[in-house]
Amino acid sequence: MTGPAHGVAELCSALVAIDTTNRARGDAVGEREAAEFVAGVLTDEAGVEPVLLEPAPRRTSVVARVPGRDPGLGALLVQGHLDVVPADPDGWTVPPFSGAVRDGYVWGRGAVDMKDACASVLAVVRSWAARGVRPRRDLVLAFVADEETGGAYGAEWLVAQHRELFDGCVAAIGEGGGFPHPADGVRFYPVGTAERxxxxxxxxxxxxxxxxxxxxxxxxxxxxxxxxxxxxxxxxxxxxxxxxxxxxxxxxxxxxxxxxxxxxxxxxxxxxxxxxxxxxxxxxxxxxxxxxxxxxxxxxxxxxxxxxxxxxxxxxxxxxxxxxxxxxxxxxxxxxxxxxxxxDPVQAPFDSPWFTAMAESLRAEDPHAVVVPYCLGGGTDAKAFSALGIPCYGFAPLGPAPDGDGYDHRAMAHAVDERVPVSGLEFGARVLDRFLLQA
Known part of the structure; x- marks a missing residue:
């Protein structure tokens, strides 16, 4: 099996099992190990040559460029973070850094914020090598440190010290949208086009x-x-x-x-x-x-x-x-x-071909999807990357949980018993595959 969803749950589980707790600025663990894991998948399984960058020892980010079919098109930045907030194991059903796969879910800190999305990107890109396909345009992949405490050792540093890595990027996607938000029988999929x-x-x-x-x-x-x-x-x-x-x-x-x-x-x-x-x-x-x-x-x-x-x-x-x-x-x-x-606040146009392509990719997997733009109340690394003049969207697609279990994706971030449905991960990988190949 070489489809984009193949092994995405296992990748997510492996990333969750690497403790990348970021307690405060300058106080984090595991980012180097997570970066090396990501770089290994990109190098050994996707045929991509990543670079590891550190503003301080073990505060590691990974950046790689995937060549597209049309070099005349601007590149798309696909960015996500590897660090997570602390997790007190008291009250958890499973140890928060177990990465357990059970009852149809991957469990653990970071499962939805945002190692699920990082795993989807890895699963999609490595599947291209096996399938012999390439994206339409160049992709710049950035798996970064330190998002949870502001990005001084991650996105902010990369933008300040290595902005050449993002030359030619005309749009970006990252966390903050593409997940199901059902309401009164309608399955909404909000896509982030702004942040306060x-x-x-x-x-x-x-x-x-x-x-x-x-x-x-x-x-x-x-x-x-x-x-x-x-x-x-x-x-x-x-x-x-x-x-x-x-x-x-x-x-x-x-x-x-x-x-x-x-x-x-x-x-x-x-x-x-x-x-x-x-x-x-x-x-x-x-x-x-x-x-x-x-x-x-x-x-x-x-x-x-x-x-x-x-x-x-x-x-x-x-x-x-x-x-x-x-x-x-x-x-x-x-x-x-x-x-x-x-x-600074983030704003990207919702009347753009990018937003249209995201909506079409979601509806291809869920014909009943109602895709809407929305504004994030909090902040993400989009703030750093938008300073380069790159329109940044919150689009890390995820599918619905199994019917009837009451799962609330938005309630999972930073919460006890954080988990992500395997079926939702696989859905998201298929959506991301379609979007990245065609956008």
Whole structure:
């Protein structure tokens, strides 16, 4: 058997079994081992010559170029990450780095984020060598480190130090779309055509330190907590980006419900009518600011002079001024902020031949697929690659789980008992094969 889906579950299992936990910037394991595994498959089974690159010891990424049939066409970047978030084995049905294949699923950390997609790419490319076929255009394959903590040792570094590897790329695909999202009898397949921008902030309040038993109206902790309460309660007005507007219109049409998008109340009502499908839009119709980390003091009877917090802010395209103006009002004169990390929003056209080809590839495997553009609420390595002027799409196709088991793909990422259906992996490999050969 030499089809594109052959052995994809085994490849996914093998990748999951390599612990590539990325705990914090500069604190990761296993990326070198995973990169060597990927490079071995590409070299020994796909006839491709990869290069391994490291900004620091063992923080390894793999890049390879697959020649296409028409050298006159621009290249397509196919990018995915090899690192995963931590997994506490307590509560897991199977050990999180077992890569167990059972009950029709591949189990373990990274099974859906995103070693499933990496395995699909490997399965497809190695099948071409056995089948004697080539893609229509050059492909640049990038299996990168460090996505989970921002990409400083992965995509960001590659873009800054080795941008020549991506010369000629006219589009890119990566994580964040192409999976089934059923709602009210309709099988939606959202494809990512946008991402909100990332703005991670550190807030600092200063005051007068002292003894905890004495009154102190200049308590940095109180000042900071009051400011955080205002930040957490603030609700920005609705502002629909082109992708989110199109998602709401197409989804409402498919479900046969009215779409009212001319007011904040109308948008909220439309999202409610969409039911389960509305969840993909609910978090991306406005900027958000979420307090996530607090740090102050070291003893219960000491008022500290400084208190700090981290806030995860997500920004819509063109909305940076809106967020910074709100911060000035919400924080007040005694709390300052600094930008710890910033990633620009991502936008790619949904009225493009690329999106059309993705939709056609999905419908070839699932004739009932309703393919819609959507905006990711979080961020991916697309932020780094889009800085090169490459339109980036979230398209890592995956098929439905066996009927009736209640599996929710979106709920699996970073979760206990993360797993991916074998049938869905095989579906995704077939979709990816069709898209990459013809796009």
């Amino acid at each position: 921008g990332t703005l991670h902030l550190r807030l600092t309040a200063t005051g007068r330190g002292g003894h905890g038993s004495r009154p102190n109206r200049d308590n940095a902790v109180v000042t900071l907590v009051e400011a955080l309460a205002r930040v957490a309660a603030h609700r920005f007005p609705v502002r629909l980006t082109p992708t989110v507007r199109e998602y709401l219109l197409r989804t409402a049409e498919a479900l046969g419900v009215p779409a009212e998008l001319d007011s904040d109340a109308g948008v909220e009502a439309t999202i409610a009518r969409l039911g389960h499908a509305g969840r993909l839009a609910a978090g991306v119709v406005r900027p958000t600011m979420t307090p996530t980390v607090l740090a102050a003091g070291s003893a219960v009877n000491v008022i500290p002079p400084v208190a700090e917090a981290m806030v995860d802010t997500r920004v819509l395209p063109g909305g940076m001024a809106e967020v910074t103006a709100a911060l000035a009002d919400l924080l007040g004169p005694r709390v300052r902020y600094e930008v710890v990390a910033q990633g």
